[in-house]
Amino acid sequence: MHYYPTCTVKLIEGTVDQSERSSLSDEQMAEGYVLICVAYPKADCVLETHKEEELFG
Known part of the structure; x- marks a missing residue:
């Protein structure tokens, strides 16, 4: 599995359309x-940034 933390x-x-979801699991x-x-x-979307540590620890 490849991760893109940045x-x-x-x-x-x-x-959002995440049909090219790459490395996120269904749960994520x-x-x-x-x-x-x-x-x-x-x-239009509202996003929280800097979630890398929360997700990938």
Whole structure:
């Protein structure tokens, strides 16, 4: 599994297309994590940045 810690955010509001989700598990995606380097916004979004440590420890 490949991780992209520098582009990891948490989606607070809005929707994104993560069909190229790369390395996020279904569980991580269900928790709201998004890789903004491969996701496309489908609407206006609110994101929390600097989530790398929280997700990848």
